[in-house]
Amino acid sequence: MQTCPTIFPTRADDEIASAAAIILDASPIFPKGTVRVSVQDGWITLEGEHEWWFQKNAAAYAVHDLPGVKGVTNLITTYPDDPPTMNPWRSRP
Numbered sequence: 315m316q317t318c319p320t321i322f323p324t325r326a327d328d329e330i331a332s333a334a335a336i337i338l339d340a341s342p343i344f345p346k347g348t349v350r351v352s353v354q355d356g357w358i359t360l361e362g363e364h365e366w367w368f369q370k371n372a373a374a375y376a377v378h379d380l381p382g383v384k385g386v387t388n389l390i391t392t393y394p395d396d397p398p399t400m401n402p403w404r405s406r407p
Contacts, residue, residue, distance in 0.1 A: 325382025327353040334358055334377040343372050349390065351377075356384035363391050 331353040338349045350361040358380075360373050370390040378386050 325356070327356065330356065330358065330380060330382050333380050337376050337380075338373060341372070341376060343369055349373050356382050357387065358383055358385070359387045359389060361389045363393060365393060367392050 331351050334351045334353070335349075338344055338351065339346045344362075344364065348362050348364065352359045352361075358377055360377070362373075364370060364373075370388060370392055373390055374386045374388040377383065
């Protein structure tokens, strides 16, 4: 019987977490160290708090294609609870 290779390359969780942290820390979108990354069985969990909705989505997008990643849970919260906006530079009252 022949087996088919897995579509997910195997990679240790600590290697995935390290790679994700490097990518997020290098991004100008997030202040360094503001996104916490944990990995269990290839599944990334992102936590933190950011001002803009686009930052939350950009964090998940930045790490979802890393080798060994099976999925991403994005628990980053945004504040204040404004509806999503496409203009992060609008002035606050």
